[in-house]
Amino acid sequence: MSARFRPGDRVRVTAERPAISIGRAHIRTPHYVRGQDGMIAEVMGPFRNPEGLATGGDGLPMQVLYRVRFPQPQLWPGYAGPAKDTLEVEIYEHWLEPIHAA
Amino acid sequence: MPHDGHDHHHDHQHDHAPPPDDPSFSSDQALGARALRLLLEEAGVLEPGEVARQIDRMDGITPSMGASVVARAWVDPAFRKRLIETPVAACTEMGIDLQGTHLHVVENTASVHNVIVCTLCSCYPKPLLGIPPDWYKSYEYRARAVIEPRAVLAEFGVAIPDSVEVRVHDSTADLRYLVLPARPQGTEGWSEEKLAAIVTRDSMIGTAIPKA
Structure with missing residues (x-):
C-alpha cells in the first residue's frame, strides 16, 4: 500500500478527542498531540490498526505508520528548554491530515 | 513480594493452607x-x-544483550549502518531473536540526544533488554519525560548542553526503541567485551551516558 505522506511533509493530527470510557475504541494517538501540527520524520510502512486489534478484530485495512516530529515549545507552552528540542510519536495515517501552504 | 497493606480480612478460613514457599500465593x-x-x-x-x-x-534476557549490540556497532561501522537501517536483521546476525518486535534504533550524535518513553503504558524492547525498570513504568516518568525531559535527565545525572537537541520518542504504537549511545572518548582500542561492559541499560533508554 502506498503512503500518503513523505518525509518532510507538514501534517496535522486529527483533533478528535473521544472520551475515555469502557467500550470506546482503543486509541494510540496521545491526547497531547491531537490537533497539533508536525512533520513526517519517517514512513514506517503498513501495520494492522490497533483500534481494531484491541477489540478482537483483524486490524484491517492496514494503516501506514509514521514517525511524526513536533517542536517541544509548540506542544508545551512555557517549555523549559531550547526551542530546537523535539518530540516524536508514531501515528497511523488515518489520524493525519495534510497541511497546505496558505 | 511485600504484603500490599490493604485492608484485607485475615480471619477467614482457608480450606487449603497454601504452601508457605509458593510465591504464587503471596x-x-x-x-x-x-x-x-x-x-x-x-x-x-x-x-x-x-x-x-x-x-x-x-x-534470561538482560540488558547485556543490548549492550553487546551497541558495542559491536561501536567497533564495526558496517554493522552500525545495518543496525540503524535493518535493526532486526542486524540483531539476528548476533544470534538475538527479536520475536517479531519492530526494533527502531535512534543514534545519539553530537547534535541529538534521544530519550525513550511510553506515555500510553510501558512499551519497551523486551526481547533485547528484558523487563523494563520500575521507574520506566511509573506515572511520573511517563508524564514528565515528554513535558520536561531535561529536568528528568538532570535527575538521572545527565546534563545535555543547550546546543544539543533533546529528542523524546513516545513509544505508543508498533515500534520498540533502542538508543544507540555515542562511544565515549578514552575508549580507543578497547575490546568489544570491555566496551559492552560500560553500556548500561539506562544508556540504551537515553537516561544515562556511557562513561569510559
Missing part, C-alpha cells in the same frame, strides 16, 4: 492470576508449565 492478585492460569490450562489454551517457561525465558 497476594490476592497473584492468587487470582494463578486461578486464571489453572483455568486456561484446563481449557487447553495454555500448556501446563507454559507460563513458567515464558517467565524463565524473559528472566
Whole structure:
C-alpha cells in the first residue's frame, strides 16, 4: 500500500478527542498531540490498526505508520528548554491530515 | 513480594493452607492470576508449565544483550549502518531473536540526544533488554519525560548542553526503541567485551551516558 505522506511533509493530527470510557475504541494517538501540527520524520510502512486489534478484530485495512516530529515549545507552552528540542510519536495515517501552504 | 497493606480480612478460613514457599500465593492478585492460569490450562489454551517457561525465558534476557549490540556497532561501522537501517536483521546476525518486535534504533550524535518513553503504558524492547525498570513504568516518568525531559535527565545525572537537541520518542504504537549511545572518548582500542561492559541499560533508554 502506498503512503500518503513523505518525509518532510507538514501534517496535522486529527483533533478528535473521544472520551475515555469502557467500550470506546482503543486509541494510540496521545491526547497531547491531537490537533497539533508536525512533520513526517519517517514512513514506517503498513501495520494492522490497533483500534481494531484491541477489540478482537483483524486490524484491517492496514494503516501506514509514521514517525511524526513536533517542536517541544509548540506542544508545551512555557517549555523549559531550547526551542530546537523535539518530540516524536508514531501515528497511523488515518489520524493525519495534510497541511497546505496558505 | 511485600504484603500490599490493604485492608484485607485475615480471619477467614482457608480450606487449603497454601504452601508457605509458593510465591504464587503471596497476594490476592497473584492468587487470582494463578486461578486464571489453572483455568486456561484446563481449557487447553495454555500448556501446563507454559507460563513458567515464558517467565524463565524473559528472566534470561538482560540488558547485556543490548549492550553487546551497541558495542559491536561501536567497533564495526558496517554493522552500525545495518543496525540503524535493518535493526532486526542486524540483531539476528548476533544470534538475538527479536520475536517479531519492530526494533527502531535512534543514534545519539553530537547534535541529538534521544530519550525513550511510553506515555500510553510501558512499551519497551523486551526481547533485547528484558523487563523494563520500575521507574520506566511509573506515572511520573511517563508524564514528565515528554513535558520536561531535561529536568528528568538532570535527575538521572545527565546534563545535555543547550546546543544539543533533546529528542523524546513516545513509544505508543508498533515500534520498540533502542538508543544507540555515542562511544565515549578514552575508549580507543578497547575490546568489544570491555566496551559492552560500560553500556548500561539506562544508556540504551537515553537516561544515562556511557562513561569510559
